[in-house]
Amino acid sequence: MAMHEKPLAFRAWYATMAVHGRVLDRVSDELERETGLPAAWFEVLGCLQGTDGRKRMSELASELLLSRGGATRLVARMEEAGHVEREIPRDDRRATFAVITPKGQDALERAMPIAIAAVETHFGSQLEESELQVLAQIMGKVLGVLDPGCAAAVDTAPDAAGVSPPLPPPPS
Amino acid sequence: MAMHEKPLAFRAWYATMAVHGRVLDRVSDELERETGLPAAWFEVLGCLQGTDGRKRMSELASELLLSRGGATRLVARMEEAGHVEREIPRDDRRATFAVITPKGQDALERAMPIAIAAVETHFGSQLEESELQVLAQIMGKVLGVLDPGCAAAVDTAPDAAGVSPPLPPPPS
DNA sequence: CAAGATTGACTGGTCAATCTTG
DNA sequence: CAAGATTGACCAGTCAATCTTG
Numbered sequence: 246m247a248m249h250e251k252p253l254a255f256r257a258w259y260a261t262m263a264v265h266g267r268v269l270d271r272v273s274d275e276l277e278r279e280t281g282l283p284a285a286w287f288e289v290l291g292c293l294q295g296t297d298g299r300k301r302m303s304e305l306a307s308e309l310l311l312s313r314g315g316a317t318r319l320v321a322r323m324e325e326a327g328h329v330e331r332e333i334p335r336d337d338r339r340a341t342f343a344v345i346t347p348k349g350q351d352a353l354e355r356a357m358p359i360a361i362a363a364v365e366t367h368f369g370s371q372l373e374e375s376e377l378q379v380l381a382q383i384m385g386k387v388l389g390v391l392d393p394g395c396a397a398a399v400d401t402a403p404d405a406a407g408v409s410p411p412l413p414p415p416p417s
Numbered sequence: 418m419a420m421h422e423k424p425l426a427f428r429a430w431y432a433t434m435a436v437h438g439r440v441l442d443r444v445s446d447e448l449e450r451e452t453g454l455p456a457a458w459f460e461v462l463g464c465l466q467g468t469d470g471r472k473r474m475s476e477l478a479s480e481l482l483l484s485r486g487g488a489t490r491l492v493a494r495m496e497e498a499g500h501v502e503r504e505i506p507r508d509d510r511r512a513t514f515a516v517i518t519p520k521g522q523d524a525l526e527r528a529m530p531i532a533i534a535a536v537e538t539h540f541g542s543q544l545e546e547s548e549l550q551v552l553a554q555i556m557g558k559v560l561g562v563l564d565p566g567c568a569a570a571v572d573t574a575p576d577a578a579g580v581s582p583p584l585p586p587p588p589s
Numbered sequence: 590c591a592a593g594a595t596t597g598a599c600t601g602g603t604c605a606a607t608c609t610t611g
Numbered sequence: 612c613a614a615g616a617t618t619g620a621c622c623a624g625t626c627a628a629t630c631t632t633g
Contacts, residue, residue, distance in 0.1 A: 246529065248467070249572045254541025255533050257549045258440070260556035260573045265437045266482045267563045268430070285623090295420070302594060310438045315624050317595055322623090339593045339632045357418065361427050369426025371559045377429045383552055384432035387543045391439045400421045401432045457601090474616060487602055489617055494601090511610045511615045 268368045275363040280356040286323055290353040295398050298345040440540045447535040452528040458495055462525040467570050470517040477515055
């Protein structure tokens with residue numbers, strides 16, 4: 246059973262996986278080479294930035310698709326490097342928050358334009374504005390079902406006012 | 418700088434990453450639970466299937482986005498389990514081919530419908546036919562630039578005759 | 590006892606060095 | 612010496628067990 250005989254959804258998914266891996270490799274390499282920041286660290290900092298610079302360990306884990314143990318170790322390394330600090334709230338000392346430090350803020354601000362440029366180079370520049378628009382809409386729609394919380398954070402809604410319009414008719 | 422202020426290409430990319438991870442988690446879990454086959458093994462088998470059941474180790478590595486060492490170890494485990502065999506051609510004994518065995522064929526044939534169904538459940542069913550069409554087209558286009566060899570193997574071209582039509586105008 | 594985070598043992602990958610063949 | 616694969620040392624993650632606090 247060759248690929249072109251498989252259902253459309255599978256082919257679309259498979260191509261998405263293939264693109265994801267290839268773009269991510271290139272963008273991660275470029276990000277780390279230019280800024281010294283591993284992609285995972287960039288993700289953590291960006292994720293914290295969203296919510297006022299602080300987030301529970303377990304929230305971090307679920308947003309980044311890590312196990313709790315994985316999050317613990319990742320944050321531990323970043324704390325070592327001074328990009329985040331751990332903070333235990335007085336009212337519930339079971340929880341731990343990861344908090345971005347000024348050094349982490351700085352690193353993120355330095356890295357963001359590099360990341361944006363790398364994504365543009367290795368991904369965005371291959372596509373028309375209209376294609377990016379449709380893609381953002383499609384992925385936003387799926388994310389809204391799979392993980393509404395994350396979807397809200399990612400927020401792929403069109404810039405302009407109003408709700409997302411439906412997709413135009415298929416090509417041909 | 419909040420997400421909705423970032424360039425469209427970055428938002429589209431970020432949403433794609435988020436969806437990729439979440440769908441892959443669910444599909445991999447389901448595949449392994451239902452068939453006992455880890456996603457990486459499924460990938461290897463599917464990849465071999467494409468080219469008459471055999472492929473050089475280094476080709477395998479680059480298609481699966483693994484290092485050479487990673488491919489060596491993955492294939493070693495699968496050989497252990499009897500899903501593939503290694504074969505060294507007489508004419509150039511430096512190369513090694515991974516060859517799918519009957520057991521591997523069988524595992525793949527069993528797993529494929531499960532994988533297709535899982536992708537349908539966790540991804541395809543959230544989208545319209547027209548959206549999947551457009552998505553396959555977009556990803557095929559990017560893949561064609563990033564990795565033409567892989568693009569040919571994945572083959573997201575529309576079923577029907579003729580070249581890919583251009584995208585329809587953007588939604589509003 | 591439940592919620593939350595951490596830790597120990599382990600797995601699956603990377604990179605650089607090495608071995609083998611052309 | 613170059614091409615191709617493997618191996619050793621290591622790294623970053625997982626899972627299950629544990630510790631701490633409510």
